[in-house]
Amino acid sequence: MSDTPNGRLFFRSETFRVEAGGSARRRHPRVTGRSLTEPARDIPIHAECDVLVVGGGPAGTAAAVAAGRLGARTMLLERHNHLGGLSTGGLVIWIDRMTDWSGTPVIRGFAEEYLARLPRDAIAGPPREAWGSRDAATAAWWALRTAAFHGIVTHSPTADPEWMKAAALEMVVEASAEPLFHAWGAQPVLEGNAVRGAIFESKQGRRAILARVVVDATSDGDLFHRAGAASSDDIEEADIHHAINTSWMFGGVDMEAYLRWRAEQPEQFGAFLQRGREAHGLFEKAFVSWRNDVALFMGPRMTGFSAVQVDDQTEVEIRSHRLMLAHLAFYRAHAPGFAGAWPLLSAPQLGVRHARRLVGMGAVTRALWDGRVAPDEIGVSPSLSPRFPNVSIPYGALVPVTLDGLLAPGRHLACDATSHSFLREIPQCWLTGQAAGIAAALAADSGVEPRAIPVRTMQQALLRQGVHLSPAIAAAG
Structure with a gap:
């Protein structure tokens, strides 16, 4: 890790630049400039609910569980036959740091409960008493096992993807949320400037689910992009996070x-x-x-x-x-x-690792890695380096600037390219997904748009679900 002259911190790892159109690249049919006109048709309404979560990856699973536990009628739309996204189907079974550099667990709530459900032989990593250890020999041993960085042992376990799939499904079902597999979220249902559901493609053809609030957990911002919300896609060439x-x-x-x-x-x-x-x-x-x-x-x-x-x-x-x-x-x-x-x-x-990032009412930027606490904090992330304090994540990073009826947790939340290098990780997706599920349920229950949810009400609900917030926020009562 190193600082560049512009003050940005890069998480460096070996990447391989592959030029598009090179001699080794397969030749695909390209856009012809032609198009077809599809006749208008009626789309069957498959279901109606309070909260629709589109995408069953880490953020979407956490959102569905959080919303369901608050009593919202919740549906979870997933294109594959399992939950967990990249943490299971993507084999990203190394779960990045959930402790800060002192060894204190800061990504908790859904994440902590989820991993605790795994059998002992389905998860490996440093014992709790080693978290935060700076003993050179201990850190060197765990560094080879992706659980120590900068000479500090962290809570960064590896886990069996099949057990993670099973645990995620049970948590969703226990929360009375309804998963719908083999259904690809294709288009938002719009009423004016608000998203009120989604159209999906399946073996039954094109169908729709209507909802009071939609959580776009597609990870690539597919729904908010197709609804017209602004996004960013700039990347840092020296950084791993766009590979x-x-x-x-x-x-x-x-x-x-x-x-x-x-x-x-x-x-x-x-x-x-x-x-x-x-x-x-x-x-x-x-x-x-x-x-x-x-x-x-x-x-x-x-x-x-x-x-x-x-x-x-x-x-x-x-x-x-x-x-x-x-x-x-x-x-x-x-x-x-x-x-x-x-x-x-x-x-x-x-x-x-990266496609689009929401332009939100708030955002996590490199300038905010100074220990300040966002008034609308929804969680706390470890920083990239012991040189920096924990990073406060604002609710505004999940809320589009103008689009209503939708929240966007996960790796496509609002942030700059440098902050994305850690906010895209699985624990941070669990964190922002849980917050989005809580906010969506509160908005659906009170009949207001997600941007209008009282921040303190949301933070109290987060604390009741075991989320770690900064001491100043948690103590506000």
Whole structure:
């Protein structure tokens, strides 16, 4: 991590620039400039509810549970056959920091309860007494296991994606929220300047769900974008957070042997990575999972592709799957612990880190990493570095500037490109999703727009659901 002359902090990791239209790129049919006129038709109304959550990823799952627990009639629309989004279907099973640099848990509420539901053998990470430890040997050991940064041990577990799917589904059902799988949210239902539902595509064709409040948890801002709300898409080329790839896992490995090699033979390990790059161009190191015999690969991370262009998404999938098999052969031949490796699973969901970011009534920006507490705080995030205090997340970051009837938690919330590098992470999506679900339920119950919810009422509801707020906010009564 380092500061650039413009004062922005980058989270650096190896990315691979891939030029669009290069010789290795498949040729796809492009936009022709022609169009078809679709005849007007009646769209069946599939259901009506108080709160409709579109997208069952981390933010959407947390939103549905939070809204359902407040008694709102809640529906959760999901295009896949499971909940959890990138944390399950995307195999991003490494859950980034949920503690601050002192070891204090700050991302709590839904996130804490969710992980506590997992069986002991389905989650791995530092014990609670180690959180915040600066002991050099302890931090070095956990750094190899993606749970220590800057010499400090953090609560950053890895978890079994199937158990996470099961726990998420049970929490949604227990909250009396209704999941609807295999349904792709396609268009917002608009009444003037307000979103009052969504049209989805399914095996039954095009159908609609009407709602008092909609939570856009698509992660790419699909609904608020199609409703005309403003968004940003600027990125930092030196930062990892805009890269795309498909993750995968190998079974039949001995990760402890591999990690000993990394720690004890760093020059050999460096030469191994270099040979891999020379052989395959794009090459990634293995990460730990929740068990010793499963290795996780969260890359290679490719830039130069759009997360909202179907041709680019297809190209990334092709490249990623070819790279998976190339990695398998190379690791089997050259990496300790991988001689008997086999392809366990490639992620059924594409690993998108960035597409659009809402232009909201408020936003998290680099200038706000100074410890100030937002008056409309809905949660607290750890900062990127011990040099900075915790970051207060404002409710305004979920609320479009003018569009009513909609909230936008998750990785497409309002923030600058630098702050996005940590606000896109899974714990932060749980945090903002829970806040959006609470706000949506309160708005639906009181018959007002989400922007009109009294901040203190919302904060009290957050505290009752176990969310951590800054001491000044929590003590306000």
